[in-house]
Amino acid sequence: MQQLSVLERLEILADAAKYDASCASSGTTKRNSTGGKGIGSTEGMGICHAYAPDGRCISLLKILLTNHCVFDCHYCVNRKSSNTRRARFSPQEVVDLTLSFYRRNYIEGLFLSSGIVKSSSHTMEQMIEVARILREEHDFRGYIHLKTIPEADPGLVAQAGLHADRVSINVELPTVAGLTRLAPDKSAPQIEGAMGSLKDAIVEAKDARKRFRHAPKFAPGGQSTQMIVGADAATDADIVGRASTLYDRFSLRRVYYSAFSPIPDASAVLPLKRPPLMREHRLYQSDWLMRFYGYAPHEVQQAAGSDGMLPLDIDPKLAWALRFRGDFPVDVNRAPREKLLRVPGLGVNAVNALIAARRQRRLHLADVGKLTVSIAKMRPFIVTEDWRPVLLADRADLRSLVAPAARGEQLELFA
Amino acid sequence: MTPSRDLPLAEAFRISLAAPDDFDGWRDAARRMICADVSPDRVTWESPADQSADLFSRGNGRLPSPLVDAPQPRASRDFLQLAQSVILHSDTERFSLLYRTLWRLQSLPRLMEDKADSDVRRMEDFARQVRRDIHKMRAFVRFRILESGTGEHYVAWFEPEHHILRANAGFFTRRFTAMRWSILTPRGTLHWDGEALQEGPPATRADAPSGDPVEALWRGYFASIFNPARLKVGAMLKEMPRKYWKNMPEAALIPDLIAGAQAREAQMVKAGEQSFGERPPNLDAIGAAIQACRRCEIGCNGTRAVMGEGPVAGPLMIVGEQPGDTEEAQGRPFVGPAGQLLRTHLETAGIADNQAYVTNAVKHFKFVAQGKRRLHQTPTAREIDMCRWWLESERMLVQPRLVLALGASAARSLLGKTVSVQKVRGQPHVLDDGSELWITTHPSYLLRLPEQSRAAEEVKFANDLRTVATRLSEL
Numbered sequence: 001m002q003q004l005s006v007l008e009r010l011e012i013l014a015d016a017a018k019y020d021a022s023c024a025s026s027g028t029t030k031r032n033s034t035g036g037k038g039i040g041s042t043e044g045m046g047i048c049h050a051y052a053p054d055g056r057c058i059s060l061l062k063i064l065l066t067n068h069c070v071f072d073c074h075y076c077v078n079r080k081s082s083n084t085r086r087a088r089f090s091p092q093e094v095v096d097l098t099l100s101f102y103r104r105n106y107i108e109g110l111f112l113s114s115g116i117v118k119s120s121s122h123t124m125e126q127m128i129e130v131a132r133i134l135r136e137e138h139d140f141r142g143y144i145h146l147k148t149i150p151e152a153d154p155g156l157v158a159q160a161g162l163h164a165d166r167v168s169i170n171v172e173l174p175t176v177a178g179l180t181r182l183a184p185d186k187s188a189p190q191i192e193g194a195m196g197s198l199k200d201a202i203v204e205a206k207d208a209r210k211r212f213r214h215a216p217k218f219a220p221g222g223q224s225t226q227m228i229v230g231a232d233a234a235t236d237a238d239i240v241g242r243a244s245t246l247y248d249r250f251s252l253r254r255v256y257y258s259a260f261s262p263i264p265d266a267s268a269v270l271p272l273k274r275p276p277l278m279r280e281h282r283l284y285q286s287d288w289l290m291r292f293y294g295y296a297p298h299e300v301q302q303a304a305g306s307d308g309m310l311p312l313d314i315d316p317k318l319a320w321a322l323r324f325r326g327d328f329p330v331d332v333n334r335a336p337r338e339k340l341l342r343v344p345g346l347g348v349n350a351v352n353a354l355i356a357a358r359r360q361r362r363l364h365l366a367d368v369g370k371l372t373v374s375i376a377k378m379r380p381f382i383v384t385e386d387w388r389p390v391l392l393a394d395r396a397d398l399r400s401l402v403a404p405a406a407r408g409e410q411l412e413l414f415a
Numbered sequence: 416m417t418p419s420r421d422l423p424l425a426e427a428f429r430i431s432l433a434a435p436d437d438f439d440g441w442r443d444a445a446r447r448m449i450c451a452d453v454s455p456d457r458v459t460w461e462s463p464a465d466q467s468a469d470l471f472s473r474g475n476g477r478l479p480s481p482l483v484d485a486p487q488p489r490a491s492r493d494f495l496q497l498a499q500s501v502i503l504h505s506d507t508e509r510f511s512l513l514y515r516t517l518w519r520l521q522s523l524p525r526l527m528e529d530k531a532d533s534d535v536r537r538m539e540d541f542a543r544q545v546r547r548d549i550h551k552m553r554a555f556v557r558f559r560i561l562e563s564g565t566g567e568h569y570v571a572w573f574e575p576e577h578h579i580l581r582a583n584a585g586f587f588t589r590r591f592t593a594m595r596w597s598i599l600t601p602r603g604t605l606h607w608d609g610e611a612l613q614e615g616p617p618a619t620r621a622d623a624p625s626g627d628p629v630e631a632l633w634r635g636y637f638a639s640i641f642n643p644a645r646l647k648v649g650a651m652l653k654e655m656p657r658k659y660w661k662n663m664p665e666a667a668l669i670p671d672l673i674a675g676a677q678a679r680e681a682q683m684v685k686a687g688e689q690s691f692g693e694r695p696p697n698l699d700a701i702g703a704a705i706q707a708c709r710r711c712e713i714g715c716n717g718t719r720a721v722m723g724e725g726p727v728a729g730p731l732m733i734v735g736e737q738p739g740d741t742e743e744a745q746g747r748p749f750v751g752p753a754g755q756l757l758r759t760h761l762e763t764a765g766i767a768d769n770q771a772y773v774t775n776a777v778k779h780f781k782f783v784a785q786g787k788r789r790l791h792q793t794p795t796a797r798e799i800d801m802c803r804w805w806l807e808s809e810r811m812l813v814q815p816r817l818v819l820a821l822g823a824s825a826a827r828s829l830l831g832k833t834v835s836v837q838k839v840r841g842q843p844h845v846l847d848d849g850s851e852l853w854i855t856t857h858p859s860y861l862l863r864l865p866e867q868s869r870a871a872e873e874v875k876f877a878n879d880l881r882t883v884a885t886r887l888s889e890l
Contacts, residue, residue: 007635014639032589041590047554048654050665052641053673055650062640072796072833081796081833100629101636103569103594104558184832261644262683277645353530360529367531 009087010097016067016078017113019263020170021226021256023048025059025108025143028165028221038139039102040109042165046143047108060111060145061101065089065126069115073172073183075231077263078115084264088117091129098134102142109143109165110134116149124152124160131163145221150186150194157194158201158218166221166253169195174242178232192249198223199250222253229283230275231260235308237301240286244297247290257283282310289317292348293341314403318344321381322399331383332368333358344402345378377402427457428479432510435464435602436578438502444478445514449488451479455518460510464578464602490517493527500542503549503578512537548577553586555659558596559627569596572623572662580605584612599623630664637665643676644683691804694811698727701808705778708805711798713779718743723774723809730887731770732815733757734806736824736857737777740789748773753859757821760858764880766887772813776820776828777802791859794824796833803828816850816890819883822857840879843886851886855879 004012026046033039048057066088067078077084089097098110112130116123127146134140146164148157161167169191173179176188198219205218225246229239243255259280286303289295303320304310311319321328321344330339332354340351350371357363357371365387369375380389380398428448432440441460448458490498498513516534520526529535558569569591575583580598584605587598597606599618606613651669660666691710695701702722708714721738724747733749741751749757761771776799782789794802806828810818820826827833829852830844836856844852861872 007632010632011635011639014636018640018642033592034589035592037593039591039593041586043586043589045550047550049554050637050663051651051655052637053648053651053669053676054642054645055647056642057654058637058640061636063636074831081800083795083797097632101633103591104560104627104629104633105556105571105591106633181831184830259645261642262680263644264683274644277647356528357530360525363531370531370533370536 004087006093006097009089010063012085012087013063013065013067013089016064016084016115017062017111019077019258019261020062020111020113020147021056021258022145022168022224022254023057023059023062023111024145024166024224024254026221027253028143029217031141033139033141036139036141038141039099040140040142042108042141042143049106049108059108060143061098061107061109062111063089063094063097063113065091065094065112065114065123065130066117067115068117071116071183071185073186075172075182075228075260075263091126091133094130095133095138099138099140102140107142109140109145111145111147113147114149116151120149120151121153121156124149124156128156128159128163131160135163143221148194148198150191154194154197157198161198161201161205161219162216164219164221166224167198167219168224168226169198170226171195171242171246172226172228173232174227174229174234174239175232178234182231195223195225195246195250203251223250224252224254224256225250226256226258229257229259229280235304236279236283236286236310237304237308239283240290240300240304241297243283243287244290255287257287276312278312279310282312282316286310286316289320293317294338295320314399315344317342318402322402325398328381329383329389330381332363333383333385343378343381345372345374345381347372426479427459428453428477429459429461430478430510432460432462434578435462435505436503436581437462438499441502441510441513442498445517446488447478447481448514449517449521450481450485452482452485453479455511455515458511458514460514462510464505465507465510486521488517488521489524490520491524491527494520497527497538497542500545501538503545503582504541505577506541509541512541545577545579548575549579549583551659552579552583555655555663556587556598557663559624560629561624566595569594570623571596571598572618572620573598573600574662575600575602576658578602581614588612627664634665634668638668638672641672641676643672643679646673646676648673694808698722698809698812701805701812705805708778711801713737713777713781713794713798716779716781718780718782719746720778721746721748721775721780722778723748723772725772725774725813726769727772727813729770729772729813730816730890731766731772731819731883732810732813732817733771733773733819733821734825734829735773735775735821736859737775737794738780739791739859740780740782743780748775752862753857756858756861760877760880763877764884766880766884770887772809772815774806774809776806776825778805796827799824799828800831803831810848810850814848814850817883817887818846818850818852819880820852820854822860825857826854840875841882851890853879853883853886 024046026044028042030043032041046059048059050058052058067084068086068088069078069080072080094112101107112127114123114127131144131146134144144164145166145168146160148160148167148169150169171191172183172186179186179188201218202222205215208215209217227239246252246255257280259275259277261274286300289300290297299320300316302323303316310316321342327342330343337351337355340346340354353371354363354368357367362385365375365384368382368384372378379387380402430444494516501509501513512534516538519534526532527535552573552575556571556573558571561568561570580600580603587596588607593609595608597604599622601617604615604618606615695704705720705722708720721742735749738748739751739753742748777794781792781794783792818829820829823833823836826836829846836854839854846852856872856876861869861876864872
């Protein structure tokens with residue numbers, strides 16, 4: 001076969017990598033290249049250097065080392081049985097590409113994943129080699145995210161964390177049944193075992209650094225995972241439950257949800273109809289409720305309907321508030337922080353501002369209005385110095401008053 | 416500037432700052448005026464970038480002398496921190512907003528905590544816009560390489576909205592310390608030579624290089640990482656407004672990517688089209704329907720589809736790969752050389768013809784024409800998966816207790832995944848309807864083997880069939 005050019009291979013291998021949702025470059029240690037020979041910095045906050053028309057941030061050079069794969073996972077465009085074009089990069093080529101993009105300020109760093117060639121351990125070794133060359137030979141101080149292969153030798157997985165800022169293993173599907181059906185070569189216990197040992201390594205390294213200043217860092221950006229939504233029969237309630245278990249058991253930084261989207265040369269086993277993108281959005285919102293708003297997993301599940309699905313037309317926080325009206329209205333001037341966080345339309349920043357402001361004086365409806373986007377939608381749920389929703393909160397048609405105006409069904413392009 | 420001695424009660428002041436982001440200058444002047452008890456409405460501010468439009472603005476550039484018993488001006492840390500961002504804003508009103516808030520702070524020391532106050536709110540808004548501009552500059556500056564006699568020089572052209580250039584210099588020196596770079600803007604320029612930072616006068620776009628060889632790769636990456644099946648233009652525009660596009664090499668692709676996205680997704684969905692509708696009620700209906708099936712390329716090659724045959728409700732179903740040349744010509748399964756070999760072995764194993772329903776994983780004949788001959792071609796996994804629906808329909812009607820898959824294609828059709836026949840033969844697999852699956856090689860494989868290794872493989876094949884015969888009598 002004729003050797004493909006770098007551009008052609010980059011296109012194939014970026015195309016193959018785009019189904020990984022994560023592009024985060026935040027949450028690692030702060031460092032810069034002052035005084036060094038190298039290049040790069042990370043200053044806490046991630047930077048999105050561009051946005052694609054799919055609304056996703058482009059922060060890292062996200063590519064596969066190769067899209068050849070011996071596995072045959074039905075949802076994956078790179079599965080063995082797919083007709084997609086194949087290509088591979090050598091570790092040095094990925095290094096060169098990363099550095100020339102970084103010097104032009106296109107990216108924050110590298111997100112490297114790979115199809116599995118020869119064996120899982122061989123593939124993992126190649127990926128670690130990329131990270132090693134970047135860090136050791138070029139003194140690269142930007143961000144590196146390595147997708148770890150759970151089937152690889154545990155020693156290699158441990159090595160990955162020494163060079164990478166973040167490591168991740170995809171659980172792929174929210175249920176074990178889904179995994180067995182759609183990813184016949186993967187095993188849930190193996191994936192979770194690998195996530196467990198990553199967690200142990202991260203905790204251990206953190207602990208060692210408390211006692212020895214020069215103990216090596218291990219994945220200071222933590223680990224994350226991703227699951228595909230809508231390719232199997234799992235409900236939102238299942239997914240929320242699974243995500244919270246993952247957060248607890250493996251101390252994950254993030255769980256990413258990726259709405260299954262049509263891929264070229266799809267397997268006939270997959271559903272053809274994609275789930276609405278809004279479903280993915282609602283899952284992220286429920287994720288936020290658990291991580292920043294103090295909701296317990298079962299409370300988020302209560303926001304779902306009897307079929308276990310979160311409503312698509314209103315956000316899960318509003319859905320919860322409509323179901324538990326007894327908890328409202330909340331007095332903006334008196335209620336504790338955790339109660340305020342439950343008011344639909346009040347974000348963490350707005351709550352902080354309200355709490356600071358109410359130390360100065362009694363707050364009126366207009367004051368709350370200045371700190372939020374839409375006071376109209378919030379009025380049934382709050383009490384201020386000059387406002388009390390007398391009958392509003394008991395009205396049967398409350399949902400229609402506070403839900404966003406119906407814009408018809410979400411645009412289905414090919415219904 | 417000499418302090419005026421005899422201060423008239425309502426004298427006005429006009430303060431000229433050295434630069435639009437001159438925080439120290441503003442702070443000194445503001446402190447002097449607070450000490451002199453000058454109310455905000457008596458002060459006008461200007462800087463080189465903020466010339467007062469008011470031709471009749473009063474004041475003469477002098478600063479007032481402090482009152483004798485003036486108290487020390489007070490400013491909370493919150494205020495000072497916020498003010499350093501606010502002063503970078505391009506709104507001409509920022510100096511007087513800051514002074515008015517400082518003035519009010521003297522009697523309301525905790526004013527900054529009242530986030531609902533309009534001045535505090537406005538300061539927060541200004542600071543937020545400045546922080547965003549700083550962040551966007553870090554994100555959207557694009558360096559282009561300039562090869563010169565002294566090595567590589569990276570040059571960028573950027574148009575910030577606010578006076579943030581100087582405030583942002585540290586980020587770029589910390590990140591690109593070992594690189595020689597310049598950032599050119601209409602408000603001023605920065606130059607880093609690896610050791611020291613220099614500021615220069617405003618530049619124009621023409622001063623920056625017009626291209627870079629790596630941009631073709633970057634554009635290729637941008638177009639490929641985009642998923643056309645999830646178009647969200649609004650989300651993109653919110654974070655990357657059009658005003659930045661003109662200095663980003665990849666942005667020129669966006670209109671075409673959006674325009675082509677729906678077509679690309681439609682194509683993917685169409686290629687995956689597999690709406691089969693209701694299951695046919697009987698085997699004859701399947702036989703008729705597969706003749707019209709055009710869901711994959713083999714279905715469209717003009718050959719005749721070959722339906723399975725044998726006893727309905729028989730205990731055994733034998734699944735091959737696909738009809739061959741002879742089968743296609745006669746319209747019946749397993750009538751060619753491989754079929755004859757199979758029948759011989761079935762007889763030896765003691766499996767009668769009336770026990771077995773025989774069919775194929777793929778219903779049409781896939782081949783390449785070579786002269787007059789039609790050479791067999793293995794179906795792709797996708798074609799097998801597509802045709803699986805027909806085999807499933809047959810299995811539902813025949814309901815065999817035992818299924819024998821011949822070769823890897825048949826095994827894939829029944830298991831939904833590719834397996835190695837040599838590894839999985841000789842052991843039972845349970846299918847989801849509870850029936851038992853056994854896997855062995857395809858008889859045509861035996862026919863293709865060279866003489867010396869064929870005998871051994873035929874023995875294994877015969878053994879597999881004997882096992883199936885035994886299981887058949889047990890079930």
